[in-house]
Amino acid sequence: MEKFLCPVFDEAFSSWIYRCIKGSPVVGLMLGNIHVRSAPAKFIGEVRYEDPDFDLRSKFIRFCRKELSIDDDVLVATTSRMGGSLLPWSARRLYCSECLSRDIADGLLPAWRKSWCYVTSAYCSVHHIELSYFLGHEGLNKGWAAFAVEANRIKEPPSSKVFRIWQSDPVHSTKNEILKKVSLWLDESFSQSDNLALRQRLECFEFVLRMFLQSPTTQHVGGVAWHITHWGRGGSRLGRYRYSFIHSLRMGVIEAKINERVCAFVLAAKVFSIVSDEDVGVMAEAMRDFYYYFSLSRFELGRRSATFGCRQDYAYVIRKLKSYPLARSPGFMDFLMGIQSEEVR
Numbered sequence: 001m002e003k004f005l006c007p008v009f010d011e012a013f014s015s016w017i018y019r020c021i022k023g024s025p026v027v028g029l030m031l032g033n034i035h036v037r038s039a040p041a042k043f044i045g046e047v048r049y050e051d052p053d054f055d056l057r058s059k060f061i062r063f064c065r066k067e068l069s070i071d072d073d074v075l076v077a078t079t080s081r082m083g084g085s086l087l088p089w090s091a092r093r094l095y096c097s098e099c100l101s102r103d104i105a106d107g108l109l110p111a112w113r114k115s116w117c118y119v120t121s122a123y124c125s126v127h128h129i130e131l132s133y134f135l136g137h138e139g140l141n142k143g144w145a146a147f148a149v150e151a152n153r154i155k156e157p158p159s160s161k162v163f164r165i166w167q168s169d170p171v172h173s174t175k176n177e178i179l180k181k182v183s184l185w186l187d188e189s190f191s192q193s194d195n196l197a198l199r200q201r202l203e204c205f206e207f208v209l210r211m212f213l214q215s216p217t218t219q220h221v222g223g224v225a226w227h228i229t230h231w232g233r234g235g236s237r238l239g240r241y242r243y244s245f246i247h248s249l250r251m252g253v254i255e256a257k258i259n260e261r262v263c264a265f266v267l268a269a270k271v272f273s274i275v276s277d278e279d280v281g282v283m284a285e286a287m288r289d290f291y292y293y294f295s296l297s298r299f300e301l302g303r304r305s306a307t308f309g310c311r312q313d314y315a316y317v318i319r320k321l322k323s324y325p326l327a328r329s330p331g332f333m334d335f336l337m338g339i340q341s342e343e344v345r
């Protein structure tokens, strides 16, 4: 009996292993009850998982490799990665509902894609739709679990007025167009990872995303993208954190679901001049009464993103942004000046 299934294009290693376990009794027997290992992290209540998709040193990959004698070509194909920062394993919850449905139509168990695992993941460039966010657990079977959620979802119109506008045209189609442009812009950096300028451009984009998505905490008001869903998710979340400014920058992009993420993408696209003000104009006009940040100038966006608790935080952000050559381009300078204006004040 054939031991392995063929990996789906762009499939993550752990997803492929899960499908092999389900598709082959031999692999099922050999891997037994394999799981992704974790360890308690620095902060109370946090758990840090190994990376079973991209880290060849992880126990998960080493164990599978040893038990199954996986071919090097297959290993490279399923664990190779693009440039840019990965989300931690437990936060890899973004998926394309069309990709999962397509797998089922092809007679496969739904496969989790590698391109959904990044800080900059928000859009499926195969189906031209924004990704969805999986709320279930982070087990190996999450491709199947996410598909089950999609299949059982009752298609109701969004309950609040702001989300009705957010999910309907013209806002919906405009944000899709913007996401498409951002995706092409990012692909250029991904495909030329040895190009230093493009790599720095990507790092700079990620940093601005982190600013827009900074976690609201007891000390910091948080990034402007969270305002689309009123402070993230309520008081307990705010009370839980006594994190530093830098930690809240790290956490926000990990905890953001799809709407905050898309919001941050649109704002970043404006700051980086990937889209014009006119491109964002339709969204700005339609959302104006609920979320006015789309209509702000780059300078004003910078000013609203200056959420520092102290001078060291300010110095950190400015030092970081100025380290990117892109920071000298005119549009980006406006954003930077907006941030600096808050310190000057």
Ligand SMILES: [Zn+2]
Residues within 6 Å of the ligand: 096, 097, 098, 099, 100, 124, 125, 126, 127, 128
């Ligand atoms: Zn897709």
